[in-house]
Amino acid sequence: MRLTSIQERFAAQVLRTPDAIAVVDGQRRVSYRELDAEADRLAARLADRGARPQTPVAVLLERSADVVVAFLATLRVGAAYLPLHLAHPDERIRQILDRSDATLALTHAATADRPLPIGIRTLRVDGTSEAGAPPAVPARPDGVAYVMYTSGSTGQPKGVAVTHRGVLDLVADPCWDSGRHDVVPMLAPHAFSVSTYEVWVPLLRGGRVVVAPPGVPDPATLRRLIRDHGVTGLHLTAGLFRVLADEDPTCLSGAREVLTGGDVVSAEAVRGVLEHCPDLTVRATYGQTEATLFTMHAPMTASTPPSGAVPMGSPLHGVGHRVLDERLAPVPDGVVGELYLSGERLAWGYPDAPDLTAESFVADPYGPPGQRMFRTGDLVRRDADGVLHFCGRANDQVKIRGFRVELAEVEAALETHPSVAHAAVLAVPAPGGDRRLVGFVVPAGDPVDTADLTVHVGRRLPDYMTPSVVVTLDRLPLTSNGKVDRRALPVPELTAPASGRAPATERERALCEIFADVLGMPQVGPDDSFFDLGGQSLQAMRLVSRIRSVLGLEVTIDVVFDAPSPAALARHLDPVAA
Structure with a gap:
């Protein structure tokens, strides 16, 4: 019998290995049988509070084993989990909840006091109230498993609805058959799509999830996790991977495979890590939330290090891809075109933005009737070996610290300040291979207090979307067709302001x-x-x-x-x- 939902696949794994450890969270060790029972109890409480099939349930929790319990319990009542990032400002969280149609949020004692929109009821995951058995909900492979919000080009965050079929197709990929991902640490915020790998790849294959301590993992934390818990595989953003390669590449010793991506992967960093950890495989990954995370990969080892730039790689199993021009005609190998993806991993779409869904998920003129393609917005070229190489973006989306940022959303936040008439934003190179956002604003009347403006934006957007520098202009430069000419914006030198005194010691x-x-x-x-x-x-x-x-x-x-x-x-x- 084919298993058609995440919860069915997990239930089958519980029957196979009930006493194996599924999740480790500090001193807490939870077996598959115990995790199953905890999820059942929470699912019953969710049903009693009104959670219904295909409705989103917000997950407002600190990184912990309870996150996994919350995901499973939500799926058991047929609902979709909506993970929220605790580091985001309250206004951002309220904005997401207002757009999502969620009416229920799962919280901890530490998160129960976060201000939420009127109409959102909360349920403490660490509560003790009793409830009956959870309802039996028929599995739907095309049902929504989770909704994750990303930066939106319309000035608002947009939710991506990912299906059970997409997650199961990712988990079934042969690239995980190596055994290198049996023990995986939960490092990413669970509102980041990499959590799909960190939770479901090990759990639905009989492996183990190791919950990392709060915050960004430093070299000592990673070395301890790998040593103490036998971590075999992990994911690091391209930025974090580069920092670890520079500062302490030996901290990855003992792991078998490191996935890295979310931005351009440094070939120098890969070579440095492989030099210090010759038994490790570094796998560059490429993908989007709209295609259930990973779609392309490029494995590298000490015997096959990158000789030039790290490529996007080749498609994972079952991932369809086409490189097309503006008229959706295929381009020859070596010619730059836009990448389109197809296959089982495509998301349902954007439930709160039907127009954007129609624009991004288009009919596949080369596939069977009804097949869709996702327009990635990435410009690529395919070499003679079929390997894809990243060449740039077809729109204004950028990557900051591994998160995708639509410049239009940052511009919209700047323009909500009463002193700003118009705004434009650029991503500029910064030391260490990073990028920073620079905002350009035209005053609505009186001069703009840039410090106040930065605070204003920080109340609305995550820190990685808040411009590091704001520049005031008399007007924004325009192209001949009336659009902002970003190439003509005066990029400032990122220097420190005078501090007013010299060092005293x-x-x-x-x-x-x-x-x-x-x-x-x-x-x-x-x-x-x-x-x-x-x-x-x-x-x-x-x-x-x-x-x-x-x-x-x-x-x-x-x-x-x-x-x-x-x-x-x-x-x-x-x-x-x-």
């Missing part, structure tokens, strides 16, 4: 130099905030590593967030001297 001076080096700036003052200068979490990891190597001092990323200036960090490191 030798430690402050050394930290100022380290801050400037990591941020790629000529100088940083002792009272300048790392994050106000555009620093991000991956750069904070570099900062911690540089402090360790230059000063021989141990600092965690959490300390950098609490003491983000050289002076504050100096006081933390040497409170007596301060």
Whole structure:
């Protein structure tokens, strides 16, 4: 009998290995049988609170084993889980819930106080109320399993509805048959589509999910997870992979395979990791939420390192792809065209944006009747061996820290400020291979207070979508057809503002130099905030590593967030001297 839903596939795995460990969360070890029972209890409570088939249930939880329980329980009542990112501002979460039609949210004690829209009822996952048996809900392979929200080109976030069929097709891919993904850490935010790999690939194949500690994993955390839990496979964003390759590539020793993607993968970083971990396979991955995560891959080993740029690779099993021109005609090998995807992994669409669904999911003129293609917006070329290479974007979407960002949504947020008449946004290169957003605004009347504007946008958008710098212009440059001419925008030099004083101690001076080096700036003052200068979490990891190597001092990323200036960090490191 063919299993047609995630919950059916999981139930079959419970029967095969009931006593095997399914999830490890700190000292908590949950067997398949126990996970099944916990999901059943929560599913019954969900049904009692009104969760119904094909309705979204928001998951507002900290990273924990309860996230897996929540996903399974939601699917058991036939509903779709809608994971929310706790790091997002309250207004962003409210905006997503307003667009999603969700009426129920699963929370923890630590998240129960987040302000939610009127009409959203909450249910504590760690509650103790009793409930009966969950209802029996018929499985539907084309039913929606989850809805994930991404940046939208219309100025609003858009939800992507992914089906059970898409997830099961991903899990069944032969690339997981190697056994290299039997023990996988949950590292990504569960509102990020990589959680589909981190949860369902191991669980639906009899493996184990290891819940990582909160925050961005540093080298010491990864080394400990791999060593203590026998991690075999993991996913790292291209940015995090590059930082680890620069700072401590040996932290990946012991793992069998590392997946990396979400942005251009550094060939130098791959070669560095393989040099220090010769038994490791590094697999570059490419995909979108609209195609249930991974669609292309390029495995690399110590004997087959990348000689040039890392390619997008070849399609995974069952993934259809075409490289087409503007008229949807195939282009020859070696010629740049736009990539279109087809197959079982395509999402249902955007439930809150039917017009965008029709624009992005189009009829496949080369497939059987009824087959659709997803327009990726990525420009690629295919070489003589059938391998795809990324060449750019056909629209204004960019990648920041592995997250896709529609510049139109950032521009719309800037224009909600009463002092802004018009706005444009660019993604510009930054030190370390990263990119930062720069906003350009035209005042509506009085001068724009750029500091207030940045705070205003930060209340609406995640930090990775908030411009690092805002530039005021008299007008935006336009092309001959009236569109913003982004190439004519005056990109500023990302420099630190004058801090008003010189370093007072030798430690402050050394930290100022380290801050400037990591941020790629000529100088940083002792009272300048790392994050106000555009620093991000991956750069904070570099900062911690540089402090360790230059000063021989141990600092965690959490300390950098609490003491983000050289002076504050100096006081933390040497409170007596301060």
